[in-house]
Amino acid sequence: MATTVGDVDLDLTKPPATAHGSVPRVKKQKVEGIYYLFLLPSLILFTLSITLPAIIGIFFSFTNSIGFGDWEFVGFINYIAAFSDPAILQSYIFTFGFAAVTVVLVNVVAFLLAVGLTSRIRLKTGLRTIFVIPMVISGIVIAFVFNFLFSNSVPALGQALGVGWLSESILANPDLAWIAIVIVTAWQAIPGTLLIYIAGLLSIPGDVYEAADIDGAGKFAQMTRITLPLVAGYVVINVILGFKGYLNAYDIIVGLTNGGPGTATRSIAMTIVTGFTSGDYAYQMANATIFFLITVAIALLQLSLTRGRSVL
Numbered sequence: 001m002a003t004t005v006g007d008v009d010l011d012l013t014k015p016p017a018t019a020h021g022s023v024p025r026v027k028k029q030k031v032e033g034i035y036y037l038f039l040l041p042s043l044i045l046f047t048l049s050i051t052l053p054a055i056i057g058i059f060f061s062f063t064n065s066i067g068f069g070d071w072e073f074v075g076f077i078n079y080i081a082a083f084s085d086p087a088i089l090q091s092y093i094f095t096f097g098f099a100a101v102t103v104v105l106v107n108v109v110a111f112l113l114a115v116g117l118t119s120r121i122r123l124k125t126g127l128r129t130i131f132v133i134p135m136v137i138s139g140i141v142i143a144f145v146f147n148f149l150f151s152n153s154v155p156a157l158g159q160a161l162g163v164g165w166l167s168e169s170i171l172a173n174p175d176l177a178w179i180a181i182v183i184v185t186a187w188q189a190i191p192g193t194l195l196i197y198i199a200g201l202l203s204i205p206g207d208v209y210e211a212a213d214i215d216g217a218g219k220f221a222q223m224t225r226i227t228l229p230l231v232a233g234y235v236v237i238n239v240i241l242g243f244k245g246y247l248n249a250y251d252i253i254v255g256l257t258n259g260g261p262g263t264a265t266r267s268i269a270m271t272i273v274t275g276f277t278s279g280d281y282a283y284q285m286a287n288a289t290i291f292f293l294i295t296v297a298i299a300l301l302q303l304s305l306t307r308g309r310s311v312l
Contacts, residue, residue, distance in 0.1 A: 143255020
């Protein structure tokens with residue numbers, strides 16, 4: 001921006017010149033070595049516990065290793081076999097389908113709860129505390145509790161009410177067992193998503209709704225024209241983070257169905273872990289590498305969609 005003082009034009013966007021007419025260089029702030037010293041322990045632990053094992057695992061995915069003993073290089077045979085293995089394909093179909101259904105259910109319920117818990121209702125602080133309790137309970141504990149409910153309490157209730165389809169455990173039904181997994185996963189995941197939506201709703205200025213009331217906009221119009229557009233960034237983050245998290249489903253499935261009946265509810269993570277313990281180390285390591293590349297692609301998608309959004 002330029003301005004004129006007397007007969008002199010001043011450009012305020014440029015740094016002031018020195019007595020010799022040259023513009024001084026802006027020195028970059030030097031990073032103190034102590035910061036690198038504090039970073040070093042975390043970097044070493046991360047490398048030894050995550051990076052190095054991942055590199056070793058990818059290396060062995062090109063071999064015929066069973067986890068111990070001698071091994072030979074076999075090239076891309078494990079990868080080719082994985083793409084044509086019906087069991088692995090079934091695990092991918094189940095996992096992605098489960099993740100898609102769960103992310104929709106969790107976000108819809110969490111958003112509606114967030115709207116209610118940020119409105120002018122009594123005891124909303126206490127209700128917020130109650131709703132986040134599932135978030136702090138271990139997934140395997142939740143799974144075992146719901147296993148008992150689905151296997152005993154719910155069938156007993158169905159028999160008492162004379163409802164035939166409710167009288168049998170859905171965990172034993174290959175076509176319905178996934179519904180139980182979705183319900184339990186959503187019950188645990190809703191609180192975290194709820195907190196993010198509450199933060200988004202509280203960030204909306206109250207003046208916007210007051211102006212909408214003056215203009216005669218109803219509650220539904222305010223929801224669709226004001227609330228949803230202003231929390232769109234939070235929705236994107238919740239959907240992508242949730243979907244990526246549900247792809248790693250393991251503990252709740254183990255506690256509820258252990259992948260059954262048969263292999264109807266076996267997730268990708270369960271397939272990989274089962275292969276590690278049954279002598280298919282290199283084969284399932286190839287599967288794990290493929291899964292890793294998929295999650296990286298989802299993470300890159302997340303970065304591209306959330307870049308520049310001023311949320312969280």
